[in-house]
Amino acid sequence: MSNLDRRPPARELGGRDATPAGPVLDLLPGKEVLLGESTRVRRLLPTLGRRMVGAWAFVDSYGPDDVSGGAGMQVAPHPHTGLQTVSWLLAGEVHHRDSLGSDVRIRPGELALMTAGHGIAHSEQSPVPHPRFLHGAQLWVALPDAARETAPDFAHHTALPGFSSDGLTATVLMGSLAGATSPGTAHSPLVGVDLDLAAGADVEVPLEPDFEYALLTSSGSASVEEAPLERGTMAYLGTGRHTLRVRAAEPSRLLLLGGEPFEERIVMWWNFVGRSGEEIAEYAERWNAEDERFGAVLGYDGDRLPAPPLPPVPLRARGRVR
Structure with missing residues (x-):
């Protein structure tokens, strides 16, 4: 998914200097952004107060939106460098095409x-016809320097591991949790897990104390360590936790994101991640010139x-927080 802001700010991210040495519970304010022609998203990273969580550098949450009367998601071909995109749907369908020749329906x-x-370049569209509702999240993972010039790749995993316990059904998107390991290739220590909570669930989720974490409420509502977390909001949890207590009075879907604090400083602008303003300017110039670096969709x-x-x-330089 693209950052369609026509005046995107340039940000320098990364480094451990603003990573808390222990647990915190900070509510991260998101902002509503129009994506493409009709899709509104809640941008939760980067945001005021926090720019990264581990290597997770960008989080958009959208829906549930009734798209039966319109075109749904319509994001034209756009480029990316130096990152991974992680697409996660709770409802709907997205047609992905990219410059590698991938042509896939994501469900x-x-x-x-x-x-x-x-x-790489790619496009994302709701197919015709498409389901009534569209609901999901789009996330970016910053690649470390050793992997950022790797050959582009696209992987579509239709079955993911997880576990169930005490009203919780967990699905591991990236990394590992409680012995379940995603087939998705990660280039730095991180984790992404969908937590599907039944009404009345009260669970302890195991964590890695060396990771920092954030928790996004995709639907319903929950309490995290006794603090309420409403739909469409995200809480930053810091480091040093071995477990996290989560309760839900109603059926709820949460997205747990975590990872080792990202040591490298990166520059993120529009849809590019680089290491300097000069690199970013070169990427933009080459994309606008239809350079072969990005290929064609x-x-x-x-x-x-x-x-x-x-x-x-x-x-x-702005660091990890602002």
């Missing part, structure tokens, strides 16, 4: 993992998205 409970590496009927103008001011 609820399936993992679509695209590794941009050196460079075949089968999409329409124009691709041009890179917006670069910011008029030099990049400055």
Whole structure:
């Protein structure tokens, strides 16, 4: 999925300097963003107060939206570098095409993992016809320096591991939890888990104390360590936790994200992750020139998205928080 902001700010992210040495419970305010022609999303990372959680650098949550009367998701071909996109649907269907020739329908409970590496382009659309509701999350994982120039790749996993216990059904998207390991390839220590809670569930979720974590409420509502967490909000949990107590009075879906604090400093602008403003400017110039670095998305009927103008001011370090 693309960041369609026509005036995206440039951010320097990463480093351990602002990582708490122990548990915290900070509510992260998101903001509503129009994605494409009709899809509104809640952007939860980067946001005021927190820019990364482990290697997770971008989180959009959307829906549930009734798209029966419209085109649904319509995101034209756009580029990525230096990151992985993780697509997770709770309802609906998304048609993914990319410059590797991938042409895939993504459905609820399936993992679509695209590794941009050196460079890739893709489009995302609701198919015709499409289901009535669209609900899910789109996430980016920053690639460490050793992997950021890797060859692009796309993997579609239709079956994912997990476990059930005391009203909780957990599905592991990335990394490992409680002995269940995702087939998705990660390039740094991280985890992403969908937590499906029945009404009345009261569970202890095992965590890695060296990881930092955040918890997003996709639907319903829950309490996290006795603090309420409403739909569409995310709580940053810090580090140093061995377990996390989660309760739900109603059926709820949560997304647990975590990982080792990302030591490297990165620059993220529009749909690119690099290491300097000069790199980002080169990516944008090459995309607008239709350079072969990104390839072409075949089968999409329409124009691709041009890179917006670069910011008029030099990049400055902002760290993990603001």
